[in-house]
Amino acid sequence: YSSDAVTGATVYVPVYSHIYQRNAQRTFNLTATLSIRNTDLSSPIMLTKVYYYDSLGNLVQKYLEAPKEINPLSSISYVVEEDDLRGGVGANFLVIWEAKNSVAQPIIESVMISAAQSQGISFVSEGRVIQSLESDSLSNKN
Numbered sequence: 001y002s003s004d005a006v007t008g009a010t011v012y013v014p015v016y017s018h019i020y021q022r023n024a025q026r027t028f029n030l031t032a033t034l035s036i037r038n039t040d041l042s043s044p045i046m047l048t049k050v051y052y053y054d055s056l057g058n059l060v061q062k063y064l065e066a067p068k069e070i071n072p073l074s075s076i077s078y079v080v081e082e083d084d085l086r087g088g089v090g091a092n093f094l095v096i097w098e099a100k101n102s103v104a105q106p107i108i109e110s111v112m113i114s115a116a117q118s119q120g121i122s123f124v125s126e127g128r129v130i131q132s133l134e135s136d137s138l139s140n141k142n
Helices: 135-140
Strands: 006-014 018-021 023-029 031-037 045-053 059-062 068-070 075-080 092-103 107-116 119-126 128-132
Touching: 006 107, 006 119, 023 107, 031 045, 031 092, 045 075, 068 075
Parallel strands: none
Antiparallel strands: 006 092, 006 128, 018 023, 031 075, 031 107, 045 059, 045 068, 045 092, 107 119
């Protein structure tokens, strides 16, 4: 594996339930999809937490009742519906995942989209690792 292979991470993913349009009083509501893609060719990863926070850092929703395995080259998604404005413009997901062995980093991103009359908007926010569980650190703990 390359030097960026890890055995787990906490990933921060920016999400926008709405954005401002023309001024702070006019907003455009968005549907947000959190996409988690296991890019490893042979090993599954285990999602342990998928938390949705609002602009003030308050927990809005837990999207995962129990750990969920994602098979190699497969993906899972979670949706924040267009009329769900609880998150606000500064919302985010925290995704925590683990693997038994070093694996390729999964792709974790959010896709925001909306269309009204003849106007449409869509964009992607990439997740950023804020804490890694490196495979070498496991052997140092023994």
